[in-house]
Amino acid sequence: GQNIDQPTEMTATEGAIVQINCTYQTSGFNGLFWYQQHAGEAPTFLSYNVLDGLEEKGRFSSFLSRSKGYSYLLLKELQMKDSASYLCAVRGSSGGYQKVTFGTGTKLQVIP
Amino acid sequence: NAGVMQNPRHLVRRRGQEARLRCSPMKGHSHVYWYRQLPEEGLKFMVYLQKENIIDESGMPKERFSAEFPKEGPSILRIQQVVRGDSAAYFCASSPRQGPTDTQYFGPGTRLTVL
Secondary structure, X not given: OOEEEOOOEEEEXXXXXXXXXXXXXOOOOOOEEEEEEOOOOOOEEEEEEOOOEEEEEOOEEEEEEOOOOEEEEEEOOOOHXXXXXXXXXXXXXXXXXXXXXXXXXXXXXXXX | OOOOEEEOOEEEXXXXXXXXXXXXXXXXXXXXXXXEEOOOOOEEEEEEEEOOEEEEOOOOOOOOEEEEXXXXXXXXXXXXXXXXXXXXXXXXXXXXXOOOOXXXXXXXXXXXXXX
Protein backbone atom coordinates (compact mmCIF):
# COMPACT_ATOMS: atom_id res chain seq x y z
CA GLY A 1 0.00 0.00 0.00
CA GLN A 2 0.89 3.64 0.04
CA ASN A 3 1.39 5.82 3.11
CA ILE A 4 1.75 9.61 3.02
CA ASP A 5 2.50 11.88 5.95
CA GLN A 6 2.38 15.68 6.06
CA PRO A 7 1.77 18.19 8.85
CA THR A 8 -1.85 19.03 9.53
CA GLU A 9 -1.47 22.77 9.91
CA MET A 10 1.12 25.52 9.49
CA THR A 11 1.13 29.27 10.00
CA ALA A 12 3.45 31.71 8.26
CA THR A 13 3.76 35.46 7.84
CA GLU A 14 3.02 37.41 4.69
CA GLY A 15 6.22 37.96 2.70
CA ALA A 16 8.05 35.09 4.36
CA ILE A 17 9.08 31.65 3.08
CA VAL A 18 7.41 28.42 4.19
CA GLN A 19 8.37 24.82 3.58
CA ILE A 20 5.73 22.09 3.68
CA ASN A 21 7.15 18.60 4.07
CA CYS A 22 5.79 15.29 2.86
CA THR A 23 7.14 11.84 3.58
CA TYR A 24 5.85 8.76 1.83
CA GLN A 25 6.14 5.01 1.57
CA THR A 26 5.10 3.27 -1.59
CA SER A 27 6.04 0.42 -3.87
CA GLY A 28 6.91 1.16 -7.47
CA PHE A 29 7.23 4.92 -6.96
CA ASN A 30 6.48 6.79 -10.16
CA GLY A 31 6.03 10.43 -9.28
CA LEU A 32 4.92 12.91 -6.66
CA PHE A 33 2.39 15.71 -7.10
CA TRP A 34 1.53 18.82 -5.14
CA TYR A 35 -1.93 20.36 -5.33
CA GLN A 36 -3.38 23.52 -3.81
CA GLN A 37 -6.93 23.54 -2.50
CA HIS A 38 -8.67 26.68 -1.30
CA ALA A 39 -11.54 26.19 1.11
CA GLY A 40 -14.67 25.09 -0.70
CA GLU A 41 -12.91 24.71 -4.02
CA ALA A 42 -11.36 21.96 -6.13
CA PRO A 43 -7.70 20.97 -5.89
CA THR A 44 -5.52 22.59 -8.54
CA PHE A 45 -2.28 21.10 -9.80
CA LEU A 46 0.92 22.84 -8.71
CA SER A 47 3.88 20.60 -9.48
CA TYR A 48 5.14 17.16 -10.41
CA ASN A 49 8.47 15.53 -9.49
CA VAL A 50 9.70 12.14 -10.60
CA LEU A 51 13.47 12.66 -10.47
CA ASP A 52 15.51 13.80 -7.49
CA GLY A 53 16.06 17.51 -7.17
CA LEU A 54 14.33 20.84 -7.17
CA GLU A 55 11.70 22.01 -9.65
CA GLU A 56 11.07 25.75 -9.59
CA LYS A 57 7.95 27.43 -10.88
CA GLY A 58 7.72 31.10 -9.98
CA ARG A 59 7.21 31.55 -6.23
CA PHE A 60 6.68 27.82 -5.77
CA SER A 61 9.35 25.12 -5.80
CA SER A 62 9.10 21.41 -5.14
CA PHE A 63 11.89 19.08 -4.08
CA LEU A 64 12.12 15.31 -4.19
CA SER A 65 14.48 12.75 -2.66
CA ARG A 66 13.44 9.27 -3.75
CA SER A 67 15.98 7.50 -1.54
CA LYS A 68 14.55 9.23 1.54
CA GLY A 69 10.90 9.06 0.49
CA TYR A 70 10.72 12.79 1.06
CA SER A 71 9.45 15.88 -0.70
CA TYR A 72 8.82 19.48 0.21
CA LEU A 73 6.93 22.37 -1.29
CA LEU A 74 8.57 25.74 -0.84
CA LEU A 75 6.51 28.89 -1.08
CA LYS A 76 8.38 32.19 -1.29
CA GLU A 77 7.17 35.76 -0.81
CA LEU A 78 4.00 34.54 0.81
CA GLN A 79 0.77 36.30 -0.04
CA MET A 80 -2.52 36.22 1.81
CA LYS A 81 -4.07 34.35 -1.11
CA ASP A 82 -1.66 31.46 -0.46
CA SER A 83 -3.78 30.51 2.55
CA ALA A 84 -5.05 27.10 1.47
CA SER A 85 -4.54 23.39 1.96
CA TYR A 86 -1.59 21.81 0.16
CA LEU A 87 -1.98 18.19 -0.81
CA CYS A 88 0.91 15.84 -1.44
CA ALA A 89 0.04 12.90 -3.72
CA VAL A 90 2.16 9.93 -4.71
CA ARG A 91 1.89 7.65 -7.73
CA GLY A 92 2.90 4.05 -7.10
CA SER A 93 2.05 0.46 -7.89
CA SER A 94 -1.23 -0.59 -6.35
CA GLY A 95 -4.01 -2.85 -7.53
CA GLY A 96 -2.25 -3.62 -10.79
CA TYR A 97 -1.89 -0.06 -12.01
CA GLN A 98 -0.12 3.20 -11.20
CA LYS A 99 -2.39 4.59 -8.52
CA VAL A 100 -2.25 8.16 -7.19
CA THR A 101 -2.83 8.42 -3.44
CA PHE A 102 -3.42 11.75 -1.70
CA GLY A 103 -2.20 12.78 1.71
CA THR A 104 -4.59 14.47 4.11
CA GLY A 105 -3.18 17.89 3.28
CA THR A 106 -1.47 20.69 5.15
CA LYS A 107 -3.63 23.69 5.97
CA LEU A 108 -1.50 26.81 5.62
CA GLN A 109 -2.61 30.05 7.19
CA VAL A 110 -0.81 33.20 6.07
CA ILE A 111 -1.04 36.04 8.59
CA PRO A 112 -0.25 39.73 8.09
CA ASN B 1 -10.37 23.75 -23.82
CA ALA B 2 -13.04 23.30 -21.19
CA GLY B 3 -11.98 21.80 -17.93
CA VAL B 4 -13.60 18.97 -16.02
CA MET B 5 -17.30 19.65 -15.61
CA GLN B 6 -19.44 18.42 -12.77
CA ASN B 7 -23.12 18.85 -12.14
CA PRO B 8 -24.99 19.65 -10.16
CA ARG B 9 -22.70 21.83 -8.08
CA HIS B 10 -25.01 21.51 -5.09
CA LEU B 11 -27.46 18.70 -4.41
CA VAL B 12 -29.87 18.35 -1.53
CA ARG B 13 -31.54 15.04 -0.85
CA ARG B 14 -33.67 13.60 1.94
CA ARG B 15 -32.70 10.38 3.61
CA GLY B 16 -33.65 7.40 1.45
CA GLN B 17 -33.58 9.25 -1.86
CA GLU B 18 -31.14 8.68 -4.69
CA ALA B 19 -28.32 11.02 -5.67
CA ARG B 20 -26.83 11.13 -9.17
CA LEU B 21 -23.62 13.03 -9.69
CA ARG B 22 -22.30 13.67 -13.20
CA CYS B 23 -18.79 14.26 -14.44
CA SER B 24 -17.67 15.20 -17.94
CA PRO B 25 -13.90 14.81 -18.28
CA MET B 26 -11.66 17.19 -20.14
CA LYS B 27 -11.66 16.78 -23.88
CA GLY B 28 -9.36 13.92 -24.86
CA HIS B 29 -9.36 12.40 -21.38
CA SER B 30 -10.60 8.83 -21.08
CA HIS B 31 -9.71 8.17 -17.42
CA VAL B 32 -11.99 9.33 -14.63
CA TYR B 33 -11.52 9.22 -10.86
CA TRP B 34 -14.05 9.95 -8.12
CA TYR B 35 -13.08 11.20 -4.66
CA ARG B 36 -15.04 12.08 -1.55
CA GLN B 37 -14.04 14.81 0.86
CA LEU B 38 -15.60 15.45 4.24
CA PRO B 39 -15.25 18.93 5.77
CA GLU B 40 -11.72 19.57 7.09
CA GLU B 41 -10.55 16.16 5.82
CA GLY B 42 -8.48 14.86 2.94
CA LEU B 43 -9.50 13.41 -0.41
CA LYS B 44 -10.60 9.80 -0.20
CA PHE B 45 -10.32 7.76 -3.39
CA MET B 46 -13.52 6.01 -4.38
CA VAL B 47 -13.32 4.62 -7.91
CA TYR B 48 -11.27 4.76 -11.12
CA LEU B 49 -12.91 4.19 -14.48
CA GLN B 50 -11.97 4.11 -18.11
CA LYS B 51 -14.55 4.22 -20.85
CA GLU B 52 -17.03 1.39 -20.15
CA ASN B 53 -14.73 -0.23 -17.56
CA ILE B 54 -14.30 -0.01 -13.81
CA ILE B 55 -10.58 -0.40 -13.12
CA ASP B 56 -10.48 0.06 -9.35
CA GLU B 57 -13.46 0.41 -7.03
CA SER B 58 -11.60 -0.43 -3.85
CA GLY B 59 -12.53 2.87 -2.20
CA MET B 60 -16.22 2.69 -2.89
CA PRO B 61 -18.64 1.26 -0.32
CA LYS B 62 -20.07 -2.06 -1.50
CA GLU B 63 -23.61 -1.10 -0.62
CA ARG B 64 -25.64 1.72 -2.21
CA PHE B 65 -22.80 3.19 -4.30
CA SER B 66 -22.17 2.55 -7.99
CA ALA B 67 -20.30 4.25 -10.80
CA GLU B 68 -20.25 4.06 -14.55
CA PHE B 69 -18.50 5.71 -17.47
CA PRO B 70 -20.41 4.82 -20.64
CA LYS B 71 -19.06 5.00 -24.15
CA GLU B 72 -21.10 8.11 -24.75
CA GLY B 73 -21.90 10.69 -22.11
CA PRO B 74 -20.59 11.63 -18.70
CA SER B 75 -19.44 9.45 -15.85
CA ILE B 76 -22.13 8.95 -13.21
CA LEU B 77 -21.69 8.33 -9.49
CA ARG B 78 -24.93 7.01 -8.08
CA ILE B 79 -25.78 6.82 -4.39
CA GLN B 80 -28.96 4.98 -3.52
CA GLN B 81 -30.95 5.42 -0.29
CA VAL B 82 -28.74 8.25 0.91
CA VAL B 83 -27.99 8.67 4.60
CA ARG B 84 -26.75 11.72 6.51
CA GLY B 85 -23.21 10.32 6.50
CA ASP B 86 -23.12 10.63 2.71
CA SER B 87 -23.08 14.42 3.02
CA ALA B 88 -19.75 15.48 1.56
CA ALA B 89 -18.07 17.08 -1.43
CA TYR B 90 -17.61 14.66 -4.30
CA PHE B 91 -14.84 15.52 -6.73
CA CYS B 92 -14.22 14.04 -10.11
CA ALA B 93 -10.82 14.17 -11.81
CA SER B 94 -9.70 13.12 -15.26
CA SER B 95 -6.44 12.32 -17.03
CA PRO B 96 -5.63 11.54 -20.65
CA ARG B 97 -3.89 8.27 -19.88
CA GLN B 98 -2.36 6.36 -16.97
CA GLY B 99 1.18 7.18 -17.97
CA PRO B 100 3.97 8.27 -15.64
CA THR B 101 3.58 11.97 -16.35
CA ASP B 102 -0.20 12.11 -16.59
CA THR B 103 -1.74 14.53 -14.14
CA GLN B 104 -5.23 14.37 -12.74
CA TYR B 105 -7.27 17.55 -13.20
CA PHE B 106 -10.19 18.15 -10.92
CA GLY B 107 -13.70 19.37 -11.51
CA PRO B 108 -15.37 21.92 -9.21
CA GLY B 109 -17.10 19.21 -7.18
CA THR B 110 -20.66 18.42 -6.15
CA ARG B 111 -21.64 19.29 -2.62
CA LEU B 112 -24.19 16.76 -1.43
CA THR B 113 -26.31 17.56 1.58
CA VAL B 114 -28.57 14.88 3.01
CA LEU B 115 -31.36 16.17 5.22
